[in-house]
Amino acid sequence: MRILLGNAMLFDGARFLPGTMDTVIENGIIAAIGKIDRSGKFDVVHDLTGKVLCPGFIDLHCHLRDPGQEWREDLDSGAKAGAAGGFTTLVCMPNTDPPLDTPALVRYILEKSEKCCGSRILPAGCVSKERKGKTLAEMGKMARAGAVIFTDDGSPVSDTGLFRLALQYSTWLGTRIMEHPEEISLTAGAQVNEGICSTFLGLKGWPSSAEASDISRGCSLSRDTGAPVHFTHVSAEDSILVLREGKASGLPVTCDVTPHHLCLTEEEILAAGADSVYKVNPPLRSSRDRDALWEALSDGTVDAIATDHAPYHMDEKDLPFQEASFGIASLECAVAAVLSEWARRGKPCPLERMLSLFTSGPAGILPIEWKDAGKIGGGLSANLTVLDLDLERVVHVEEWKSKARLSPWNGRRLRGWPTMTFVNGRMVHSYEGPIEEVD
Ligand SMILES: [Zn+2]
Numbered sequence: 001m002r003i004l005l006g007n008a009m010l011f012d013g014a015r016f017l018p019g020t021m022d023t024v025i026e027n028g029i030i031a032a033i034g035k036i037d038r039s040g041k042f043d044v045v046h047d048l049t050g051k052v053l054c055p056g057f058i059d060l061h062c063h064l065r066d067p068g069q070e071w072r073e074d075l076d077s078g079a080k081a082g083a084a085g086g087f088t089t090l091v092c093m094p095n096t097d098p099p100l101d102t103p104a105l106v107r108y109i110l111e112k113s114e115k116c117c118g119s120r121i122l123p124a125g126c127v128s129k130e131r132k133g134k135t136l137a138e139m140g141k142m143a144r145a146g147a148v149i150f151t152d153d154g155s156p157v158s159d160t161g162l163f164r165l166a167l168q169y170s171t172w173l174g175t176r177i178m179e180h181p182e183e184i185s186l187t188a189g190a191q192v193n194e195g196i197c198s199t200f201l202g203l204k205g206w207p208s209s210a211e212a213s214d215i216s217r218g219c220s221l222s223r224d225t226g227a228p229v230h231f232t233h234v235s236a237e238d239s240i241l242v243l244r245e246g247k248a249s250g251l252p253v254t255c256d257v258t259p260h261h262l263c264l265t266e267e268e269i270l271a272a273g274a275d276s277v278y279k280v281n282p283p284l285r286s287s288r289d290r291d292a293l294w295e296a297l298s299d300g301t302v303d304a305i306a307t308d309h310a311p312y313h314m315d316e317k318d319l320p321f322q323e324a325s326f327g328i329a330s331l332e333c334a335v336a337a338v339l340s341e342w343a344r345r346g347k348p349c350p351l352e353r354m355l356s357l358f359t360s361g362p363a364g365i366l367p368i369e370w371k372d373a374g375k376i377g378g379g380l381s382a383n384l385t386v387l388d389l390d391l392e393r394v395v396h397v398e399e400w401k402s403k404a405r406l407s408p409w410n411g412r413r414l415r416g417w418p419t420m421t422f423v424n425g426r427m428v429h430s431y432e433g434p435i436e437e438v439d
Contacts, residue, residue: 056088068097086418
């Protein structure tokens, strides 16, 4: 199978190559990049004039609810949703039922997802057995089975001694701990950001110090052990200040931010009359926090954008605010939402920077064998995303591949959409044409 992707603006993971480029995919591998003689024999030719060809987007943090909660999402619907959102690689979180804390469950994810036609799925393993925070899970065996990151996501690693031990193991294994930063003694019963939202709605407030103080703890453990720590879904200005300081002093700490914290604030909750579609952990913050995230994204403090895609069934989400589950589903519109907000804010950083947050940025958080996942180059696997920066579409959740049917972006017009997704040279999503099915 020879595929020609012609006339694209090519982003290689770090920068745009000059002019436009042709890319040849042969048997799943990028065989050539440059000006290609069109008289050669190709099975498929796509003219990508006016579009951007990128390394396949990587989502470091999504909830695919498999095993055990497949009514919310499963590996197949998740893989298809990921592909439709322009992601070639998804890291799925281990707060499933049972929690992903054994090598057998890691293999279950890898084997089942192999049969799905969509994004590649890489499992994250638990830090502690059953995510209970008491004893270390079998990190070594899980890493050998294919777990790419370790996290108790949904909760922090609340026992600091266990966190320290996990960091030491993770360095030996060449993996990272992804910390869900939350000091739970500060968030018990909290529903919304502590500020105008908690005041006006009379709901218990969630202070930003709950996040920043856990990030401080993680930074201090990183300094102590020399181990990298990745902080996920960072939402508050206070947290950014701690991270900026940690990075400036040379700590190997990294972080990601979500599309919803980049695009929405607590004011939306008030404007929508406390609609539970905006209920998320950590909560939507103030506009000042959101501005701080964009500044951190521009100056390099933020390493990746990760969706924290958290699908729920209607029955679990379409409820009064206090009773609804925490979580926002976004996999299929995350890239467009972020690019629309970036444009709305007057493009505060170069497009290269934005694209690196979906490609080389997250690839750099994964174990070393994934470092090429965020690049385009001859000889590399053809995991590619085509982006149409001018395409405008309205989000219709009822058309989603995901099982989620509630999202803050439903009905919103967004600009800048992924239009084709290739995984190992196979087209797994196309906005325009038919998709090859797995044989
Ligand atoms: Zn989390």
